[in-house]
Amino acid sequence: MTDRAGPPGISFQDLLDEDLREQSGRPGLALCQAWQGLGLADIRGDSVERLLEIGIEDAALEVRFLLQHVLQPDSLNLALHDPALVSWQRVAHFADLLTARLNRKPLSQILGSQPFWTLDLAVTPDVLTPRADTEALVEAVLARLGDEEAQILDLGTGSGAILLALLNERPALRGLGVDLSSAALAVAGQNAARTGLSERADFIEGRWGAALESGRFDILVSNPPYITREVLAGLEPEVRDHEPTIALDGGSDGLEAYRDIIADIPRLLVPGGLFALEIGYDQASSVRALTAAAGLVDIEVICDLGGNDRVVLGHNPR
Ligand code: GLN
DSSP: OOOTTOOOOOOOHIIIIITHHHHTTOTTHHHHHHHTTOOHHHHHHHHHHHHHHTTOTTHHHHHHHHHHHHHTTSOHHHHHHOGGGOOHHHHHHHHHHHHHHHTTOOHHHHHTEEEETTEEEEOOTTSOOOOGGGHHHHHHHHHTOOSSOEEEEEETOTTSHHHHHHHHHOTTEEEEEEESOHHHHHHHHHHHHHTTOGGGEEEEEOSTTTTSOTTOEEEEEEOOOOBOHHHHHTSOHHHHHHSOGGGTBOOTTSOHHHHHHHHHHHHHEEEEEEEEEEOOTTOHHHHHHHHHHTTOEEEEEEEOTTSOEEEEEEEOOO
16 A cells, blocks of 8 residues: 555454354455455455465456455445445455455356356356357357347357347347256346346256257257366366356267257258357367268358367258
């Protein structure tokens, strides 16, 4: 802090002494002890160091997001310049959140939301956190879509990210999201409400397209689980230990979900209908081959912004 008089440090005495028994289960208690008497700027610096120490590269940015989350509605800058605004309760809350992050809980799950395309979506441990890579699929579909009415199907919708991003861009689109997980569907429904798209989005529980009638959809999209079981075990703890395995595990060769989905695409889509599937960076040729074997046509592979193959798309024959 630059304040000449020196900032008043934050006192956690209430938390540390009076209520210690009741509060001892509080995850951030050890941090509160370490931060006793420090001002917000020092607490912030210490937090960044702790995240850097465990290898979290965007430490400064993450600490900023976490502080902003607990200081709402006051901004971080205001709080740094007027320490009186910062109650020990808020910092204790921050200590709980930082402790979760130090335990490698994904930032999106701690904050409870994640930006995706033009939307800000609710995220829980029941859904895959929407990834920037997946925006390549949204962009590719939008580039092939006019303003006409159309029905879109999202298989394994999770948070609803792909479906809702598309519906939000095209007012004449209506959509159905399918997921095997009822917990994920609850999040998708919440996201439809939060983005004002509930009237055009339906969600049902099911295994890929199994329960759906034929020829009903103009567009089919999916970001299925595609990580091989072997690779999954070696992923960073944020993904491996905190995101739903059902949304990641593509079986022994990473292609199990594609086999099920692709076998059903010719039946589910109208003649000439568009499909777009997210893929892993090394799966373009296998997934392309599966789509060709199913009789699908005009097959293209699209890269994400990192230059990796990320989407296989094409059409049902006319
Ligand atoms: N892209 C995600 C990851 O690498 C995986 C998404 C998926 O399996 N559909 O963590």
